[in-house]
Amino acid sequence: MKRRFFSQFVIVSAALALAACSGAADQQTAPHTGESQSSATLATAEAFLMAAGSGDMETLSSLMAGDFVWHNEGDTTVPWIGTWKGKDTVLNTFLPAFGAGLQTTSWTTDYKFADDNQAVFIGTMSAVANETGINTGVFSWAVRVEVADGKVQSWNWFEDSYAVSVAYHGTSE
Numbered sequence: 001m002k003r004r005f006f007s008q009f010v011i012v013s014a015a016l017a018l019a020a021c022s023g024a025a026d027q028q029t030a031p032h033t034g035e036s037q038s039s040a041t042l043a044t045a046e047a048f049l050m051a052a053g054s055g056d057m058e059t060l061s062s063l064m065a066g067d068f069v070w071h072n073e074g075d076t077t078v079p080w081i082g083t084w085k086g087k088d089t090v091l092n093t094f095l096p097a098f099g100a101g102l103q104t105t106s107w108t109t110d111y112k113f114a115d116d117n118q119a120v121f122i123g124t125m126s127a128v129a130n131e132t133g134i135n136t137g138v139f140s141w142a143v144r145v146e147v148a149d150g151k152v153q154s155w156n157w158f159e160d161s162y163a164v165s166v167a168y169h170g171t172s173e
Contacts (some may be wrong), residue, residue: 043120045145065151074161129167
């Protein structure tokens with residue numbers, strides 16, 4: 001129970017820090033482009049999230065920049081955890097590894113917000129590791145999405161990677 005609370009605390013803290021730092025960075029390095037940029041960023045990022053969640057690879061591909069980076073924090077002994085660079089690598093290596101390894105069994109998106117070219121989504125999910133059949137239980141997730149020129153540049157995913165690792169490796173807590 002303590003680990004789950006700590007995980008949720010870390011994810012929410014990371015999202016709040018991102019929001020605070022994003023605003024500070026805007027003030028220090030570049031003029032804020034306003035509400036319209038944030039709305040466009042959120043719309044693009046949300047369309048990407050929905051395409052990823054529904055398995056719509058055509059839409060996902062169309063929204064992904066050529067030099068796209070997908071980064072998952074966590075146990076790098078899990079085949080889909082780490083940094084994946086380039087649209088082709090993400091579509092042809094990362095996504096098949098993720099799909100072969102984990103089946104999402106529940107999903108919520110509870111919060112979403114954007115500032116300039118950055119969007120953040122926070123929610124909960126659960127999954128089953130395909131090889132072991134072990135359920136992760138419900139855990140919190142957050143993702144930071146960078147959008148430029150209507151394309152998603154980066155996807156930085158945070159989750160309870162301990163629960164994913166335990167399920168993947170078939171070990172107990």
